Amino acid sequence: MRLKHIKGSEEKVSLSKVVIKNPEQYKGKWKSVFNNKNKIYLEIGMGKGDFIIENAIRYPNINFIGIEKYASVMVRAVQKLEEINLPNLKFICTDAKNVNTLFQKNITLIYLNFSDPWPKKRHALRRLTSPYYLDKYEPVFQEKKHIIMKTDNRKLMEYSIKSFTDYGYQIEDICLDLYREDLAENIPTEYEKKFVAKGCPIYKIEVKKD
Ligand code: SAM
Numbered sequence: 001m002r003l004k005h006i007k008g009s010e011e012k013v014s015l016s017k018v019v020i021k022n023p024e025q026y027k028g029k030w031k032s033v034f035n036n037k038n039k040i041y042l043e044i045g046m047g048k049g050d051f052i053i054e055n056a057i058r059y060p061n062i063n064f065i066g067i068e069k070y071a072s073v074m075v076r077a078v079q080k081l082e083e084i085n086l087p088n089l090k091f092i093c094t095d096a097k098n099v100n101t102l103f104q105k106n107i108t109l110i111y112l113n114f115s116d117p118w119p120k121k122r123h124a125l126r127r128l129t130s131p132y133y134l135d136k137y138e139p140v141f142q143e144k145k146h147i148i149m150k151t152d153n154r155k156l157m158e159y160s161i162k163s164f165t166d167y168g169y170q171i172e173d174i175c176l177d178l179y180r181e182d183l184a185e186n187i188p189t190e191y192e193k194k195f196v197a198k199g200c201p202i203y204k205i206e207v208k209k210d
Pocket of ligand 1: 044045046047048069070094095096113114115189192
């Protein structure tokens with residue numbers, strides 16, 4: 001993904017009330033951030049935030065946390081959220097490799113939307129569905145491990161099916177052309193809108209593990 005540097009984005013993100021600072025302090029105690037015991041859903045690599053913001057609006061009884069590595073991308077989501085101020089949504093600016101230092105049995109569901117495909121074989125472990133990251137996700141889940149992924153990238157989809165099942169995940173649902181199905185529940189991401197406009201099929205997989 002090409003990254004545009006946005007002047008002042010680091011400062012804007014670090015000063016915003018919607019972004020959690022020093023998130024490690026809440027490990028195992030995320031209920032205190034939201035002041036309730038509702039489930040917490042996590043999106044990793046949330047980009048500019050359309051998907052998670054719409055989810056938080058649609059499902060006020062679920063708490064949402066969006067993780068994004070780059071402040072210059074997250075700043076757009078921060079600007080949107082500051083305008084509408086949703087109590088059930090917070091952001092963390094960090095790398096996905098740190099999730100196991102932030103959460104301990106706090107998370108019910110992880111969303112991975114249009115993650116970078118890292119097509120070269122030597123970069124396979126950088127894919128967010130590689131065993132390296134699945135190891136990181138393992139301790140964050142409250143009970144059953146539950147991941148929902150969408151992508152336009154067939155090779156990433158094939159890799160992820162194998163990676164999930166090799167790791168012990170069961171496939172609950174799989175769709176090889178999401179836009180031919182009933183889309184009533186679907187919340188599109190920024191990348192999804194672009195790929196759908198180009199006529200690309202969208203793949204979706206939902207996996208669970210005890
Ligand atoms: N999910 C958004 C969407 O569907 O529109 C953005 C997709 S974009 C291709 C991938 C996003 O994941 C980028 O914003 C990138 O910075 C973020 N990302 C990639 N690797 C990451 C990592 N290891 N930790 C956190 N975010 C990551």
